[in-house]
Amino acid sequence: MSHRLLIATYNLSIFAVFFPLNMAILWVILRCKEFRNLWAYRVIAHIAVADVVLLIVTASAGLMTALGKEIPGFLTNVLFATSISIKETQFLLSLALAINRFIVILRIDVLDKPALYHTLIAISxxxxxxxxTAALMTLRSSEYVLLAFYFTGDFLFYKAYESIAFIFNIAVSGVSMLLYVIIILSINLKKKAVSRQEFYLFLQAIIPFLWLLTIEGLMYFKRSDAIDSALFGLLFNLFQRFVPAVHVIIYLVFNRYGLMSGSFMSQLLGNYVEKWRSLLHFCGILWGVFSRRNPGSAGLREA
Structure with missing residues (x-):
């Protein structure tokens, strides 16, 4: 019972804190021209959208864990299919960010950058x-394992999909890792001058990438039955559900002290506060309307 309440609180807290922050970061990037003009931030905006999807899955898992029961079957099907497939999008967008850092830091100008990035984002x-879509069309069953705190299910070629997805994610990670190693060697061996902003964007790319790689290692241990189901559930919630939080924290930390700290943080925090202020104001209006239409409601609640 204590584990269940802890996991439920953890998941719901992640959604409550990092969903509005994630949306605020996305809003700032889309609204501010100086960020939109940089491909790194465009890719980060797409990562933020993927994080929104993951946060919805996290909130749903938290609600089911707190209530101790599943939501209607169709929604469970969608959440299961999304939870196992959004990883491929995350890894590919992480690769796009690695390629961006590789091109910018090594000063590679021979590529058609817009075409390259548009292609990478579209493929992601x-x-x-x-x-x-394929999982939903061939789905046989799905459920949220209340005792282990994760989604599971079965669809056509599911076992083959797990193996192929793991190999695919590791291959994409290998390419990203190779690019990061080349970047680090280039900086160290050639003493290449890297601006503070470029260095911070490099860290914003590699730290979440290493976090994703850790999660994939955890999935490997589960597939090979090298980890207990209950322990996997706890670790999976700790790492996988925290992915959007990692992104938000990294963006805030490195943009707080980076060259763009003033405009980024002022717009982000201003938007964040304004959104909550508007939400509270709207709730106040609804409460006022409800109270006027139901003058006896206060007495009923006190009775």
């Missing part, structure tokens, strides 16, 4: 959406 989303 088409892969994830395609896998979600």
């Amino acid at each position: 989303w088409l892969t994830g959406i395609g896998m979600i």
Whole structure:
């Protein structure tokens, strides 16, 4: 019981704190021209959208854990398919960010950058959406394991999909890792001058990438039955559900002290506070309307 309440509180807290912050970061990037003009921040905006999807899954898992029962079957099917397929989109967008850092830091100018990034982003989303659609079309069963705190299910070629997805994610991670190693070697061996902003964007790319790689290692231990189901559930919630939080924390930390700290943080915090102020104001209006239409409601609640 204590584990269940702890996991429920953890998941719901992540959604409550980092969903509005994630939306605020996305809003700032889309609204501010100086961020929109940088491909790194465009890719980060797409990562933020993927995080929104993951946060919805996290909130749903938290609610089911808190209530001790599943939501209607169709929604469970969608959440299961999304939870297992959004990873491919995350890994591909992480690769796009690694390629961006590789091109910028090594000063590679021979590529058609807009075409390259548009292609990478399109492939990232088409892969994830395609896998979600395929899973839903061939789904046999799905459930949220209340005792282990994760989604599971079965669809046509599910075992083959797990193996292929693992190999795919590791291959994409290998390419990203190779690019990061080349970047680090280039900086160290050639004493390449890297601006503070470029260095911070490099850290914003590699730290979440290493976090994703840790989660994939955890999935490998589960598939090979090298980890207990209950322990996997706890670790999975700790790492996988925290992915959007990692992104938000990294963005805030490195943009707080980076070259763009003033505009980024002022717009982000201003938007965040304003959104909550508007929400509270709207709730106050609804409460006032409800109270006027139901003058006896206060007495009923006190009785």
